[in-house]
Amino acid sequence: MAKKEYKFNPQTLSYDVVSTPSKIRIYRILRRVLIGFMLASVVNFIFSHFFHTPKMTNIISSRSELLLKYKILNDKIEASRLKIESIKHRDNNVYRQLFVVDTLAIPQIYEEYSNSKYESFKDIDSDEVILNSWKSLDAMTRLLYLESKSFDQLQELTQNKGLMAMSIPAIWPLDKSKLTNAIGAYGMRMHPIYKRKIHHNGIDLTVPRGTPIYATGDGEVDLTRHSRSRRGYGNEIIIDHGFGYKTQYAHLDSILVKRGQKIKRGEIIGKAGRTGGTTGPHLHYEVRYRGDHVDAINYFRRDMTEEEFEKIVESAKATTYELLEENQNER
Template sequence: MSKVKYYYDSETLSYRKIERKKGRRLGIFLLSLLGSLLSGFLLLLVYLNLPNVETPKERELRRELAQMELQFELLNKKMTQAEAVLEQVADRDNNIYRVYFEANPIPEEQRKAGFGGVNRYKDLEGFDNSKLIINASRRLDILTKQIVIQSKSLDEITILATEKQKLLEAIPAIQPVNNEDLTRMASGFGYRTDPFTKERKFHWGMDFTAPRGTPVYASGNGVVSRADNSAAGYGNHVRIDHGFGYESLYAHLFKYNVRVGQRVKRGDLIGFVGSTGRSEAPHLHYEIFKDGDRINPINFYYGNLTPEEFAQILEKSQLENQSLD
């Protein structure tokens, strides 16, 4: 129920009841209706334009998002550079390192294999930049895997290089008597005339004629496996086990100055030329074994002979003359 309002009439000195006019009521109603419509329209405009209205927080988040996209772009460029460098390393690994050390190359499909099976990036889906993030994550994972594969390959190459170095140091690769100490290269590997029976028989080593007491040197790194005079015909002799299937023998020594089990290096003094055992004159009888078989020592003097010196000793070693043992 609406309240009754009065006003004071100064002429009659009494309160009179305020009578509301019907036209005024209609005007107030229409004015209220217009205000409501105007307010609704303004609210509608605000609502429709709300997505375009950016708050300070939203502005800050937009800048962070732009910065993140820039960082991802830089990350992709760096990954592209890393992929190019890794590809060059892999190419050298397959075509130089592994070829040199006689190792099988790593197949390309193994180096660049992806990740199959379960979706590894499911947690990254459903965002505005999911495609960008998933692509970068996938490239990074593949790059990491390739680096691991290459790292293991280089570890293998390091081991092979160490073994190769040991092999190169172990191979009996020098002449056991210096050229300036030689009287002559008396006899080579092959059929020769026996000095005692005068029969033609196979000579399993090379004879180096030198004065008694001439130094004899180890032709490669190894361990002395024998140093005695108990082998028939060899007299005082030394055997060196070089590993990798190689063994060298030095016979008819005047004396030796190494013991069994002693480690020696290429060029170490191991004894002196003599004529002990089945020998006709002072000389060194030298043999090389590979996997238990005697092989021609002429192929193992590349460590201390010039091409001219090697050509001369090769020519002399091929002469079918009389051996000294």
């Protein structure tokens, strides 16, 4: 029912009924609805700012609970990472030292994955904490992969350990009772002719010509060289023992093996002599590890007492080399 409106008529001194046009009526209704709606919005906005609906309260509390759980997870990942780090430390400093092998390196293993892998996390309105969990978990997985590879390698080495023990040079290259002079030491020494210090890469064992020379470990003949020159190493043999080790036997009178021949420790490979740059018969014996010369005397330890060893080292230090190698080519 339309609402009636009255207007005072001063002439009749009474109220006349005024009828409003329907357009204006509709307009008024709409205006009221609009104002009501705006008021309700403002009230809702203010209200929701200070008070949450039960649903929102739920969401907010479960979100903060989730973030807390992620923080705890992060701490756990970090603790596990530290444990793996300590295993890695033991791997590199104990196990790998035992087998004399280098630290295993896998390129880019410590590099973080590119950001594109974590692109999906950018859409989530989340704390950095979730992204960090993923990143540290990935880092830990990479580290675990490295360690598992490393242990695979060590397992292989253990299987070869028997072979390795037989291959590493460990005995005298000749009968040490045949020695006629003190051992010519490894290291810097004054050259008898050139009168300057030159590094001696091997040790010199003075023995009579024809003294049998033994391979000091299992291996394969890497090189045999016959030389008539009065300089250098003369007739020489190099044996490859694998595991990074090679030995060299020089100034030989004769060579009894061929290149490529498999050799057992203690097998006679040649006879001592005075070929090459030397004034007297002796064996120049060298041990090389991964291409570098090492002091061969340290590889005799296994078949002599500590006392014997110390005595030999001392006498080697005191020796002069006037009699032996006169040529600079031999080092």
